[in-house]
Amino acid sequence: MEEDMNGFRIVVAADNEPNLHTKRLCRRAAKDATLLLLSLPLLVLIQSCGKKTPTFAGPPDTVLSVVMKKWAIVPDRIVVPEGARVEMVVSSTDVEHGIAVPGLGINEPVQPSKPAVVRFLARTPGTYPMHCSILCGRGHDKMTGVIVITPAPKVAVPK
Ligand SMILES: [Cu+2]
Numbered sequence: 001m002e003e004d005m006n007g008f009r010i011v012v013a014a015d016n017e018p019n020l021h022t023k024r025l026c027r028r029a030a031k032d033a034t035l036l037l038l039s040l041p042l043l044v045l046i047q048s049c050g051k052k053t054p055t056f057a058g059p060p061d062t063v064l065s066v067v068m069k070k071w072a073i074v075p076d077r078i079v080v081p082e083g084a085r086v087e088m089v090v091s092s093t094d095v096e097h098g099i100a101v102p103g104l105g106i107n108e109p110v111q112p113s114k115p116a117v118v119r120f121l122a123r124t125p126g127t128y129p130m131h132c133s134i135l136c137g138r139g140h141d142k143m144t145g146v147i148v149i150t151p152a153p154k155v156a157v158p159k
Pocket of ligand 1: 137
């Protein structure tokens with residue numbers, strides 16, 4: 001009895017040729033296994049791209065109001081300290097926009113009649129670009145800004 005590289009039994013017909021149906025099944029199984037192996041790194045990549053925003057339970061300690069409008073995000077620079085529990089209430093004064101901060105895993109649509117409430121824990125100091133994520137017109141590309149997370153002051157330990 002023969003087996004192929006995937007351990008599938010090859011049935012040999014009376015004329016000593018492997019059964020055609022079995023050959024097809026083996027080829028298909030090999031293709032499926034190859035696809036699975038090739039798709040695993042892609043799944044890992046997709047999972048890491050769509051990482052969840054680090055969030056928190058309970059009330060925020062910083063609440064910010066952000067307005068999106070043709071063609072600006074106001075304010076376009078938001079500064080919060082490391083460790084802050086931030087809630088941003090994002091509204092639109094005209095058409096549908098989207099608030100995206102890829103570095104913090106944020107991407108939410110903002111309807112004119114329905115503000116988006118976005119929460120994040122300011123975990124890692126740095127500058128995180130933000131932009132409009134829904135094509136809203138000719139000035140869409142100008143709708144940018146940054147969220148800056150400043151490092152927490154070091155606490156001196158008394159001797
Ligand atoms: Cu836009």
